[in-house]
Amino acid sequence: MTVFQRFTGKTVLVTGAGTGFGAEIAVRAAQEGADVAVHYRSSRAGAEATAERVTALGRKAFVVRADIAEHDQIKHLADEVWSRFGRLDVAVNNVGEAREQMSWRDVTEESVDHVLAVDVKGTLLCTHEFGARMLEQDGGGAIVNIGSTVVARGSARAPQYAAAKYGIIGLTKSYAHALAPAVRVNVFAPGFIETEATLGREDWRSGRGDQLRKMTPMGRIPGPAELAGAALFLATQDAHHITGGFLVADGGYNMIGA
Template sequence: MSSSQIFPRFEGKTVLVTGAGTGFGAAIAYRAAQEGADVGVHYNRSRAGAERTVARIEELGQKAWIFQADISSWEQVRRLAEEAFSQLGTVDVLVNNVGDFASETQGWRELDQESLDRVIDVDVKGTLMMTHEFGARMVEQGHGAIVNIGSTVVVRGSARAPQYAAAKYAVLGITKSYAHAFAPTVRVNTFAPGFMETDALLARADWQAGRRETLIEATPLAQIPPPEAVAGTALFLASEDASHMTGGYLVADGGYNMVGA
């Protein structure tokens, strides 16, 4: 990817990113700091990853805080919201990045109760509860923006992991519902990246067995980017440039799906 100038779109703002210890969440948290934000770094299990993200943010001269919570628990989500608003003073932007994409499922016949429950608990219930608790407090403070990380899987579905496609479709309903509920004070949008070369994707058996090459061939921009390449695109939805967008669905997938009217 060619390097480009990074503008301070979030100078003086606080941004909380869930799942910011690894992968796309870590990239978004770091990009927010590059753009001038102080950042809340949430994790569930990857404490070491969260600490690495915080160290990188502090190297930029920005403040960073670590928060732990299992977002499939409403009690823990409520505690997270209370801690975040207490420690940060205000939360200007929430990025709901956490999601379970059922990487262990390589075909629909492998779907079982455990995988179904886990994906629904994290991707659907977790996203809804985070949006609900943080959004309610943002309405009280008089401003805010929420970006829910969705997926282009809603366009084509997934024979590999139907539970993941179902969950990410639900995120669209959550986004639209709370965009109505919180308007005009708080904006809520969905950002849908295509495939990104995170460590989790690189470790997948199907990725190592030729799927990467097949997808690159079908992608007009002819690349599967690292998460850093689209982190700024996700944050666009929380910026002033997107001030007239709510309930929206923004895709950045190299032209693979070309969703539109």
């Protein structure tokens, strides 16, 4: 597969880049020429491994810890990035908290509070902080918020997660208005992804994965590396007239009428 150099000389921050989709977005950005800030909250070893993959590609990388449910820590994260790189061209707000899958009858107030604090409050404040600073630099920037196609179908197993991902659409459109034209803000919405966490789920191993493959027109569920380039598309020059958008990559699973 040919990897085009869409981010030569650019700087990219990926939140939640210690594992899964975030790690692959960070590595793909480096493959395309970017220096990368690798954020993590708890998976330091994973973040360091991601940074090593970036530097092995000849790009600069550093790891930085923050709990994005806390505004002060987001400010510290931004301070670190701008201090190290001098600017930030692309922010990918990948951190999301689905928690374990459960029946809707078992949803707790604590789970609702936690998921909304991370996915909605955290993504909003990251968009706010990074976007405001991008406005102050030459050339502006681009922000990609990672959403989900759960907004198309809902989830009886995680209604708090579906609610949070809807919230990300609202905050994205709001900041797309606020920060235009210098900073573009969009949502990338993947469908099911076969991350290590997904592959390890009991329901996935006991038939849910096979069922979903049969229901997907493309006939398969991709791994995270396969979708990283699509997520980053929204931050490229080719997407220069796209803001407030919602890009779906789900193999056709959630196709609906126009």
